[in-house]
Amino acid sequence: MNKEQQEKDRFCQISSILYDASQPIRILTHLEWNRDIKREFFVNKGKELPRVKYPQFDSSKTLSLVNQARSLLGDTDIDKWLERTAVKLEYGALMMASAGTKKFYEFSEKLYGKPTNPFADGKSTPLELANTFDKQISSYANYDLGAPPPMCYLASGIAEQMREAVIKMFGDEAPKVEIVDELSANALANPNLIRIRKTACFTDLDAQQLINHEAYIHVATSINGLAQPHLKILAAGHPGTTKTQEGLAVFAEYISNSIDLDRLRRLADRIIAIQMAIEGADFLQVYQYFLERIGNESQAYENSRRVFRGGVLTGGAPFTKDGVYLEGLIRIHNFLKAIVTNGRADCLRLLFCGKLDLEDIPVLYKLEKMGLCQLPKYLPPWAKDARYLLAYLTCSEFLGKMDMTKIYAHYDELLHSIPKAIK
Template identity: 55%
Template sequence: MKPEQITETARRLRTAESGVRILRTLSWSPEVRREFFARDARELPRVTYPVMNAAPIHAQLAEIRRGIEGDGTVARWLRRCADAIGSSADMLASAGTPAFLEYGKRLYGTPTSQQGDATALALAQTVERVCDSVAGLDLGAPSAACHFATAVAQGLRRACVRLFGDQAPEVVVVDQLSANALAGPRRIQVRRDACFTDRDLNQLIQHEAYVHVCTSLNGRAQAKLPILAASHAGTTRTQEGLAVFAEFITGTQDPDRLRRLADRVLAIDMALRGADFLEVYRFFLGRGIPREQAFENARRVFRGGVVEGGVPFTKDVVYLDGFLRVTNMLRAIVAGGRADCLSLLFCGKLDLEDFPALAELSEIGLCAPPTYLPPWAADRRFLVSYLAYSQFLDGVRVDEHRSHYRELLGRTDTAPWGGETVPTDIPTRGAVIDG
């Protein structure tokens, strides 16, 4: 394809994508929550969704596909984008029916989707075991505190101005929001009644501002590839995985945050196995979560699906699944001496599978380098050191070493200031990234 054809196709895909708004379409009215608690949380929520006709989107995509020539790397990328947009439209058109699940699985995967020999479900189960094992330990955290949304918003504003300058998005406190915070290229919203811990501000900076806003602004700057500004479902796994990796590599993640991500996967797995909304809601209550937040957590699992069970919205699998995939890609980049690929992650809204196409497009001048990079990606010294060590651990036979240290710990008295001991039955293969 000629450069001008590629740019025109990318523009038309961006236009088609703008007609598919997943979270907005699947949102629940505040009245659903009010009625749920008015009935003492004993009956399933009553939810309806707007009727969507996917035919106009598919007509647009059919016309776009006719203009994609050949079967090269770039052509396959453009078709993948079209496929993701089409599947998203079909998913929205099937909201509230069993067919919704099949499109969701195609776009986001499931808790047992494989990444090498690891799955998001196995990682979630390991997180659950570890968090349970350290529940009685003093991890050095400060006393519990609730930071107001206004203070968190002020911190986000300062961080955004520091990295993005006059391109920094507006940060506003709003009354209604599906999450504690939500980021876009022009605005970051913070929910007024959300309660934030001492770690939440830095997590939001790394996750929402320095990844989601960063890739949005970089994508909007791609004048010759407008589709890179679009947060379509085909990019969600990589974007959320990259954002969770950013929390991890900057040391802003904590057990509570990791447990929340794991619980989402466990709840989706429950719903896939037939649990209804009430069972999932009670699962979150059993975690010690206040009833309003337990409702919101369960809502995330069932929005667009069937509240009677069996048909969840699998999107929230992508946080851990994408974390595994992004980490393994970064390890491969370091092991292969391909540090040139690091900046590709931030060129816009993309999937890891897009790397070959974007590298080719960079060569012919269609894909521009990212304007903004978060500090951990701009100064890669710690990143490369960590990934090099992680790569080395691939070749270490962990079980042999573990048996020796387990025996050693068995001969060690409990330290009087150390708290409770950690269980020894935590799996090492298939649950977390190898190493």
């Protein structure tokens, strides 16, 4: 066996070990709150902190396998990628083991970041983005958006549309779609099953939003990862991939015209609430924040639960995962613009070859050239037929180079002459 083949075999072996290390890490399942906690909270009229106890998690299997993988690492770019993956798996296991303590937040911040961490420009932050969205969306309060009257679409109708979409895209590999009584979100997906919460109230856009988000991204990248014959780790949705996976999923909503202002505001609110908790707000204070925002007690509770699951309910140590949706959206959008600027549309498909992080793309490109990383079997419609995507990005790339300060000054003067009564 020549040296090149030995290196390939070593990469595959490490990838397989890390995949095994990822299997016990089921963060959202571990952090789930049962219905009795919610029931008791409202029996106490929302005046007492929820009583939450998490099961014990044994991190030894993951940590042992991570150490085994590390013993095989060398000093190539591919080894450094595998080491980064090992670190994320290690932190994920330690975070689960520390649920309910302040230590949990320390690992959460390392894995998902926090609202005040800067973007790649070194200045802008997710918190600034959230506050900007909140301010701008509030300015539309008196504008007739032309939306249909609000109504609650049932889970059964959403599930039927989801079934049709996954069968059309995945054929025999389509996951089952089920309606369940309990779920930590309105919908959750894995390569075998998409679950939709029975009691959720869906809007007119939610079906397409969930199809584009859950099926066309989360399910597709899972199946594509499982189909990788050499790099099993690409099938593992570990915490190191979350920012890119959720960013892709929200971008999919955006590029498919299935996102709306309410969705953007919910994502922004999550970031603002996380920052409140970091600064010391407890569960009751965050609950009141959401209650004032949306006026629905049950939804205010669910929003608050997302912020505090795994963390400390008295404040100072939340779960920061929900900050990655908007941050990931910006990262994906900027990366796609960079693809256009650099004439590298050939890198687009690599985003979907499995569960990965944007920073992995150079290494995956090298692995693809080595024959170890396969191009994806399934692509979302907007990437499979990329004509609209690339036309949009081509225009967006030019707009990003313009001096917006002067442009805004010009139109500010124009708009100030228009009475605000005009709708």
